[in-house]
Amino acid sequence: DADVTQTPRNRITKTGKRIMLECSQTKGHDRMYWYRQDPGLGLRLIYYSFDVKDINKGEISDGYSVSRQAQAKFSLSLESAIPNQTALYFCATSDPDRGTLETQYFGPGTRLLVL
């Protein structure tokens, strides 16, 4: 079984709809991240959470919100989806205390299309 899972894997929605992307992990890591990837722009950080009570904005948080329901779950919401939020979204985890120098472990990605 995958250590970091994302649901759904693909989603098509319409402008103005609210959608939620979910991420779950079994690695026991405290730190979780949401990225989006657009062609030619690389990975850009949306939000990150260092523990259940610590949530921080990344470089492109406008239009997004997150919820850290538990150590293992970190959800990303688009309150009112717009076409330029069409992208590939990745969830990732890391643990600073296990000698990995905070190597990040990625989920399989969610491909979102906003019409």
Add this chain to the structure above:
Amino acid sequence: ILNVEQSPQSLHVQEGDSTNFTCSFPSSNFYALHWYRWETAKSPEALFVMTLNGDEKKKGRISATLNTKEGYSYLYIKGSQPEDSATYLCATRLNAGNNRKLIWGLGTSLAVNP
């Protein structure tokens, strides 16, 4: 603005060729340099993490070196195989307290022709 730059942007080689590409990063406040491999339709997967100037890491036919003083890392692939086709990402982490986020490069896309 802190940038991580990777070159070349893309590369096409023949099976059996050896190849290398570069990651350049800010040398001040350096903490760690990560290399990831990202195959199409999959998620990025960690290859190496390096911290010390002069570090060298190796995994099979892939190796990496690190120069923190001048701010660059090289990734080498010896005897490329079609299964090496992927985008290779580097990311640097600066020593900025507890909020040591990764700064990502755009990647080098490698295509190995059989």
